[in-house]
Amino acid sequence: MSAPIIKIDGISKSFGTFKVLDGLSMQVMPREKLALIGPSGSGKTTILRILMTLERIDAGHIQIDGEQLYHMERNGQLLPADERHLARMRQKIGMVFQLFNLFPHKSVIDNVTLAPILTKGMPRAAAEKRAMELLDMVGMTDKAKAMPAQLSGGQKQRVAIARALALQPRIMLFDEVTSALDPELVEEVLNVLWRLCSETDMTMLLVTHEMGFAHDFADRVLFFDRGKIVEEGKPDEIFRNPKQERTQAFLKKIIAAGHRV
Amino acid sequence: MTQWSGYFGLILQGALVTIELTLMGSVLALIMAFLAGLGRLSRFFAIRALATAYIEFFRGTSIFVQLFWAYFVLPFVGISLTPLQAGVLALGLNVGAYGAEVVRGAIQSIGREQYEACTALNLGRWQAMRHVILPQALLVMLPTFGNNAIELLKATAVVSLISLTDLTFQAQVVRSQTGNTLVPFTTILVIYFALALIISWGVRSLERRMARGLDGVRV
Numbered sequence: 001m002s003a004p005i006i007k008i009d010g011i012s013k014s015f016g017t018f019k020v021l022d023g024l025s026m027q028v029m030p031r032e033k034l035a036l037i038g039p040s041g042s043g044k045t046t047i048l049r050i051l052m053t054l055e056r057i058d059a060g061h062i063q064i065d066g067e068q069l070y071h072m073e074r075n076g077q078l079l080p081a082d083e084r085h086l087a088r089m090r091q092k093i094g095m096v097f098q099l100f101n102l103f104p105h106k107s108v109i110d111n112v113t114l115a116p117i118l119t120k121g122m123p124r125a126a127a128e129k130r131a132m133e134l135l136d137m138v139g140m141t142d143k144a145k146a147m148p149a150q151l152s153g154g155q156k157q158r159v160a161i162a163r164a165l166a167l168q169p170r171i172m173l174f175d176e177v178t179s180a181l182d183p184e185l186v187e188e189v190l191n192v193l194w195r196l197c198s199e200t201d202m203t204m205l206l207v208t209h210e211m212g213f214a215h216d217f218a219d220r221v222l223f224f225d226r227g228k229i230v231e232e233g234k235p236d237e238i239f240r241n242p243k244q245e246r247t248q249a250f251l252k253k254i255i256a257a258g259h260r261v
Numbered sequence: 262m263t264q265w266s267g268y269f270g271l272i273l274q275g276a277l278v279t280i281e282l283t284l285m286g287s288v289l290a291l292i293m294a295f296l297a298g299l300g301r302l303s304r305f306f307a308i309r310a311l312a313t314a315y316i317e318f319f320r321g322t323s324i325f326v327q328l329f330w331a332y333f334v335l336p337f338v339g340i341s342l343t344p345l346q347a348g349v350l351a352l353g354l355n356v357g358a359y360g361a362e363v364v365r366g367a368i369q370s371i372g373r374e375q376y377e378a379c380t381a382l383n384l385g386r387w388q389a390m391r392h393v394i395l396p397q398a399l400l401v402m403l404p405t406f407g408n409n410a411i412e413l414l415k416a417t418a419v420v421s422l423i424s425l426t427d428l429t430f431q432a433q434v435v436r437s438q439t440g441n442t443l444v445p446f447t448t449i450l451v452i453y454f455a456l457a458l459i460i461s462w463g464v465r466s467l468e469r470r471m472a473r474g475l476d477g478v479r480v
Contacts, residue, residue: 052380053380054381087385097374097381105396105400114384115383118388
């Protein structure tokens with residue numbers, strides 16, 4: 001039994017008076033594919049944002065790969081992490097956003113090479129070679145010179161995935177990556193996720209409303225409601241045979257809305 | 262019959278001084294705008310306070326008084342400037358204060374999601390600013406910078422009051438020597454207007470060049 005790559009221990013997070021996460025604990029094993037599902041406002045996206053250091057926690061601890069994320073150990077004391085520590089920890093994590101967040105003033109290939117060149121000091125030629133391999137994997141080589149404004153939503157998201165992969169993170173976070181797409185563009189992005197899932201050994205956390213995909217993709221499904229994990233288990237257990245009333249109600253609603261399970 | 266050609270020569274010399282002042286003043290204004298604009302967004306209170314004080318002071322006092330200060334008061338503390346230096350200093354600092362707010366506003370207009378993408382890609386604060394935020398913000402700043410440059414051009418007329426031989430100064434010389442008001446002042450009116458047109462046109466073509474490829478994103 002290896003050690004968990006993500007260990008979340010009693011974290012809380014409030015936005016104003018709204019408590020999004022309330023003493024949440026969870027663990028993720030290396031290579032595990034995790035689907036986080038639940039109603040909006042349940043805190044699932046917030047967990048990804050906290051892991052990416054886009055939000056700070058009010059209480060609790062997080063360990064990534066055995067190291068504290070928001071704390072530094074100095075002479076046996078735990079101190080709040082400084083920017084250098086956070087930058088080092090971020091190297092292990094990549095994130096793909098719902099709205100792609102591509103850099104609109106940079107071409108597709110420059111979007112992918114920017115961070116490796118700046119943060120890893122990679123020579124441009126090497127970064128471009130690697131970028132082309134990644135663009136090939138997401139099926140975007142022919143658009144390498146295009147600007148983001150010339151791409152469809154699905155294409156943008158595939159570029160965004162390549163961009164996040166360019167830093168070779170061990171953990172990838174996917175935050176509702178198909179929610180902003182037209183229905184006919186969802187599949188091309190899900191196909192890319194499939195490839196990542198089967199061809200790499202990254203740990204992947206996926207927040208999604210695509211229940212069918214979550215079922216096929218995930219090793220484990222976590223159902224969130226009001227900042228807590230209400231139920232977790234293998235996809236079959238959660239989707240076919242949910243034990244908790246709230247999980248049942250949520251899935252019923254989702255199915256009624258036309259999502260395949 | 263007045264010998265106009267000699268007087269036109271004078272006015273053209275004045276135009277050169279005005280252009281020189283506008284260019285040098287704009288460069289200083291641009292530098293001050295970025296320093297103070299970025300300063301207002303600094304993490305450090307002292308830098309924010311300094312930038313805010315500069316902006317409020319130079320926006321809140323008249324360019325006219327600032328110029329007199331630079332030229333007539335600074336010598337009392339041992340700093341003697343030539344009229345040109347005093348003119349560039351006053352114009353640059355004054356317009357730079359307005360420009361600083363343009364820089365700040367443009368940077369803040371760039372969406373949160375761009376900053377978040379930078380964090381997710383582990384770019385440092387300065388790397389994010391330099392490679393992602395500023396290139397996009399620059400496009401937002403440009404039209405207002407064009408306005409500011411034209412304001413600066415027109416404000417150069419006040420330097421005639423500290424005996425700098427700019428367009429306005431030369432027009433007054435011509436007027437006092439010929440007794441004719443209409444010709445010199447109409448001439449400089451046209452020249453100021455032509456210079457302003459050149460600035461507008463320059464900024465617009467710069468804008469077009471920078472916006473290329475960004476279609477539909479932000480202009």
